[in-house]
Amino acid sequence: DVKVTQSSRYLVKRTGEKVFLECVQDMDHENMFWYRQDPGLGLRLIYFSYDVKMKEKGDIPEGYSVSREKKERFSLILESASTNQTSMYLCASSWGSGAFQETQYFGPGTRLLVL
Amino acid sequence: AQKVTQAQTEISVVEKEDVTLDCVYETRDTTYYLFWYKQPPSGELVFLIRRNSFDEQNEISGRYSWNFQKSTSSFNFTITASQVVDSAVYFCALSEEGGGADGLTFGKGTHLIIQP
Numbered sequence: 001d002v003k004v005t006q007s008s009r010y011l012v013k014r015t016g017e018k019v020f021l022e023c024v025q026d027m028d029h030e031n032m033f034w035y036r037q038d039p040g041l042g043l044r045l046i047y048f049s050y051d052v053k054m055k056e057k058g059d060i061p062e063g064y065s066v067s068r069e070k071k072e073r074f075s076l077i078l079e080s081a082s083t084n085q086t087s088m089y090l091c092a093s094s095w096g097s098g099a100f101q102e103t104q105y106f107g108p109g110t111r112l113l114v115l
Numbered sequence: 116a117q118k119v120t121q122a123q124t125e126i127s128v129v130e131k132e133d134v135t136l137d138c139v140y141e142t143r144d145t146t147y148y149l150f151w152y153k154q155p156p157s158g159e160l161v162f163l164i165r166r167n168s169f170d171e172q173n174e175i176s177g178r179y180s181w182n183f184q185k186s187t188s189s190f191n192f193t194i195t196a197s198q199v200v201d202s203a204v205y206f207c208a209l210s211e212e213g214g215g216a217d218g219l220t221f222g223k224g225t226h227l228i229i230q231p
Contacts, residue, residue, distance in 0.1 A: 042206075042222070042223045043206070045218050048218070088158060092160075100218045101210055101212060103162055103165045108157065109159060
C-alpha cells in the first residue's frame with residue numbers, strides 16, 4: 001500500500017521561528033513535492049525534487065527552502081516563519097522520470113498556524 | 116498554459132441521488148494526463164483516477180464513473196447512489212507531457228455535500 005507520512009498533523013509556531021516539516025514515503029519514489037493549500041487559492045506548488053539532493057522551485061518558493069538528503073525523505077523549511085505562511089501543507093510523491101505525469105500520492109497534511 | 120476549471124463550487128444532494136462533478140481543461144499539448152482526487156474533511160488528498168489523453172474509454176469503478184470527452188475538453192466524474200461518506204472536496208487536475216514549469220495544475224475543487 002502507498003504510504004506518505006508527515007511529521008505533524010497540527011503545528012503552532014511563533015513569527016520568526018525556523019520551522020521544519022518532514023515528509024517520508026516508503027514507495028521508493030523518485031519524485032517528491034511540497035504544496036500549500038489555502039481557501040480560494042487552491043493547491044500551489046512550493047518545491048519539488050526528482051532525485052536525492054536535487055530540487056526545483058515551484059510556483060511560490062519565496063520564504064521556503066527544502067532538503068532531500070535521502071530518497072525517502074523530503075523536508076520543507078521555513079527559515080523565518082511569518083503569519084502569511086499559516087496554511088495547510090501537503091507533501092506528495094510519485095515514481096518515474098516524468099515528475100508530474102505519474103500519479104502523485106499525498107500525505108495527510110500539516111496544518112501550520114504561525115502566531 | 117494549462118488550466119483546469121471546476122465551475123461548481125459547491126453541490127448539495129440528498130443521499131442516494133446521482134451527482135456529476137464537472138471538469139473542463141485547457142492545454143496545447145496532444146499528450147496530457149488527467150486526474151481526480153478526493154479530499155475528505157481529514158485533509159488528505161486521496162487519488163481516484165488517472166487518465167492519459169489517448170485513452171478516451173469511460174471508466175467505472177463501483178459507484179464511481181468518469182466520462183472523458185476530448186471534443187469538449189471535459190473529464191466529468193459521476194457518483195451513482197451517493198452516500199454520506201462521499202461528502203468531500205473533489206479536485207480535477209491536469210499535467211502535460213512536456214511537464215516543465217506548469218507541473219500539475221489543479222482546479223479549485225468542488226465541495227460535495229451529501230445530506231442523509
